[in-house]
Amino acid sequence: MNNRILTASLVALALASSPVLAGKNKGHEREGHGGPPAHAQAHRDNPPKAHGRHDNGRHLGWQKQAWKRGDRIPLEHLEPAYYIDDYRAYRLDSPPPGHRWVRPDADRYLLVEAATGLIVEALGY
Template sequence: MTQGVVMKSLHVAFAAAALFAAGSALADPPAHAGPPAHAKAYGHHKGEKLSHDHWGERVDYREHHLSPPPSGHEWRRVDNDYVLISVNTGLISSVISIGN
């Protein structure tokens, strides 16, 4: 092989390696990586289960301009969030942050 062909082959190999590395960096994080970086450090998340002693105070959805809760759900103020929670399971269906 000539030197030009060898150099071109090396460039192609380096370019392929760079593209592979870039694609790996953009891939989804592993399941054990925790919440995404844009998620609140503190707060509540849809699908989270709250124990009854952490439910906070019940709020009037009309007074706070929230959507009417579906049957079996209640709006609660928990820390700096309004959470829509299932009365039966304690699972959060929706979260609205109200700030600090």
């Protein structure tokens, strides 16, 4: 007897949930209410946090690089967008031949060998 009640309950539940699983009912949809709520769309567009969990403000994986003398910067930082041509405006010394001042972050300056990306001096770190 209990098996019949359980089976009947499961069948009723499956039949009741089938319209939900089938999708939207186009005949009863009101204008402006067809899609997911705005907050659901925003969450879907954001990538998941580290290891699929929220990091509670620790910003795992989002740390600034602490450059130091002897490091090599990535070659993409040796592009004109990062160059400091007017080094006097930033109160920097004239770079020696073959060297450039680059600015990878605000208020941080690196004197690097232009050909290799080797850091000779790091200011603001």
